Amino acid sequence: MHRRGFLAAGLAAVLASPRALAQMKMDGMSNMDSMPGMDMGGHAGHDMGAMGQGPAALPEGEALRELPLLANEAGQTGLFKARLTAGPATARFVADKDTPILAYNGTSPGPLIEAYEGDRVEITFANRIEGEPSTIHWHGMPVPADQDGNPMDPVAAGADRAYAFELPEGSAGSYWYHPHPHGKTAEQVYRGLAGAFVVKAKADPVPAEYGDTVLMFTDLRLAADGSMPANTMNDVMNGRVGDHVLVNGQKNPRLAVAMGAKRRLRLYNATNARFLRLAFANAAMTVIGSDGGLLEAPVAVDEILLSPAERVELVVAFDKPGAATLTTLDYDRGWMGPGRPADAGLTLLTVDVSDTPAEAMPPLPERLRPIAPLGAPTVSRRLVFTETMAMNATGMEMGFLINGKAFDMQRVDIVAKAGETELWEIVNHADMDHPFHVHGTQFQVIEHERDGKISNPPCLAWKDTVNVARGETVRLITRQERPGPRMYHCHILEHEQLGMMGVVDVKV
Numbered sequence: 001m002h003r004r005g006f007l008a009a010g011l012a013a014v015l016a017s018p019r020a021l022a023q024m025k026m027d028g029m030s031n032m033d034s035m036p037g038m039d040m041g042g043h044a045g046h047d048m049g050a051m052g053q054g055p056a057a058l059p060e061g062e063a064l065r066e067l068p069l070l071a072n073e074a075g076q077t078g079l080f081k082a083r084l085t086a087g088p089a090t091a092r093f094v095a096d097k098d099t100p101i102l103a104y105n106g107t108s109p110g111p112l113i114e115a116y117e118g119d120r121v122e123i124t125f126a127n128r129i130e131g132e133p134s135t136i137h138w139h140g141m142p143v144p145a146d147q148d149g150n151p152m153d154p155v156a157a158g159a160d161r162a163y164a165f166e167l168p169e170g171s172a173g174s175y176w177y178h179p180h181p182h183g184k185t186a187e188q189v190y191r192g193l194a195g196a197f198v199v200k201a202k203a204d205p206v207p208a209e210y211g212d213t214v215l216m217f218t219d220l221r222l223a224a225d226g227s228m229p230a231n232t233m234n235d236v237m238n239g240r241v242g243d244h245v246l247v248n249g250q251k252n253p254r255l256a257v258a259m260g261a262k263r264r265l266r267l268y269n270a271t272n273a274r275f276l277r278l279a280f281a282n283a284a285m286t287v288i289g290s291d292g293g294l295l296e297a298p299v300a301v302d303e304i305l306l307s308p309a310e311r312v313e314l315v316v317a318f319d320k321p322g323a324a325t326l327t328t329l330d331y332d333r334g335w336m337g338p339g340r341p342a343d344a345g346l347t348l349l350t351v352d353v354s355d356t357p358a359e360a361m362p363p364l365p366e367r368l369r370p371i372a373p374l375g376a377p378t379v380s381r382r383l384v385f386t387e388t389m390a391m392n393a394t395g396m397e398m399g400f401l402i403n404g405k406a407f408d409m410q411r412v413d414i415v416a417k418a419g420e421t422e423l424w425e426i427v428n429h430a431d432m433d434h435p436f437h438v439h440g441t442q443f444q445v446i447e448h449e450r451d452g453k454i455s456n457p458p459c460l461a462w463k464d465t466v467n468v469a470r471g472e473t474v475r476l477i478t479r480q481e482r483p484g485p486r487m488y489h490c491h492i493l494e495h496e497q498l499g500m501m502g503v504v505d506v507k508v
């Protein structure tokens with residue numbers, strides 16, 4: 001039987017048999033019993049059938065909120081010192097309904113951290129999430145392994161811990177922070193724990209007149225009572241996709257600019273599992289940066305695919321008066337079972353471009369910064385993604401695997417040497433796209449191979465997350481400079497939680 005048929009048949013068996021469902025051996029499934037009617041859906045279409053109503057309507061068109069800045073408590077230059085408290089909070093997405101969420105310092109997305117290359121960062125993390133361990137993972141940042149919020153270093157509920165690291169010269173880029181505790185990452189993130197961490201360059205080639213705005217995309221699903229429903233089976237298999245894509249916590253907010261203005265926008269996909277293929281109507285997009293900072297030179301594009309956890313830095317030119325909208329296009333990333341979300345045609349942001357011309361803006365430089373190729377690898381490794389779903393004597397077993405194995409915290413999967421350049425070949429033999437992320441470093445993608453055809457990225461770029469489409473092989477060059485254990489995993493957080501993760505132990 002073809003694999004897709006096999007998976008669909010397996011799913012049908014689960015749907016037909018609550019007993020098999022109850023026996024599924026999965027992490028994080030303990031809340032299945034309390035789910036009304038064993039709702040398999042979770043996306044709008046299914047909720048409508050199961051609950052007699054569609055997703056809540058959210059207000060649109062409010063002025064775009066800038067993310068609140070995390071205040072630097074250090075009274076000296078070169079040091080960023082602050083406190084981040086994760087804990088329960090309340091948000092109001094729809095009128096008259098309070099939504100219990102998790103938040104950093106009371107806000108979701110969390111406060112924006114802005115620091116400079118060369119700074120030392122000291123952040124005390126206070127875990128006030130009731131009954132759950134947590135960590136802060138500094139996604140994409142070159143921090144020591146023992147400061148990187150690995151699942152092996154949990155911060156117990158009620159406890160505090162200090163994270164400290166230096167931001168090396170040349171590390172300017174669009175990073176983020178989120179929890180990474182064992183078995184709880186997906187839930188803590190969709191409940192609201194994620195924030196942006198922008199490392200600024202001391203000398204930035206992008207004109208200051210363009211501004212610098214973070215747009216953090218998150219995904220929200222609300223039940224009729226305003227609460228966030230727990231993950232369903234569908235969510236666990238495909239990754240949780242909500243009913244609303246929010247920008248800085250708002251649905252389709254508005255931004256006003258003058259005609260002819262150019263704006264620097266940092267787009268973050270902080271959703272658990274939603275792929276965002278984006279286009280700007282009535283505005284011209286130029287990519288200037290990737291996950292790990294500026295490209296060598298700007299690249300004009302018509303659209304962008306931002307898979308979960310990826311970031312892109314854009315300069316957008318608003319040369320036509322009227323509305324310029326940032327909208328989603330259809331993208332098939334592979335979906336198991338019913339409820340594939342209707343992803344196309346969502347308006348995420350509306351920019352009102354005035355008739356009055358902006359003051360003349362300086363042009364974007366033709367060269368942004370040099371990026372040295374990582375060079376010839378001395379070691380090569382191959383990681384193969386598979387999905388398994390099978391009936392056995394005790395029920396259904398499902399796995400998202402790397403090289404046939406599910407994550408085991410006690411196991412080291414790869415031993416690497418600090419400073420050594422490696423070729424990693426990521427092979428996706430699964431039926432879904434899986435965005436691949438490695439902690440602790442930035443890598444360079446050299447090629448994508450699909451159906452025997454090889455394509456190369458348009459330019460060198462620093463990345464920490466790359467989508468590996470189904471049937472595709474991605475080759476990347478990577479080097480870990482600092483010793484210690486590092487995670488690599490699929491950034492569909494439900495897949496990471498179901499086993500699609502491994503440990504590379506970097507030795508001196």
Ligand SMILES: [Cu+2]
Nearest residue numbers: 434490492495
């Ligand atoms: Cu995945």
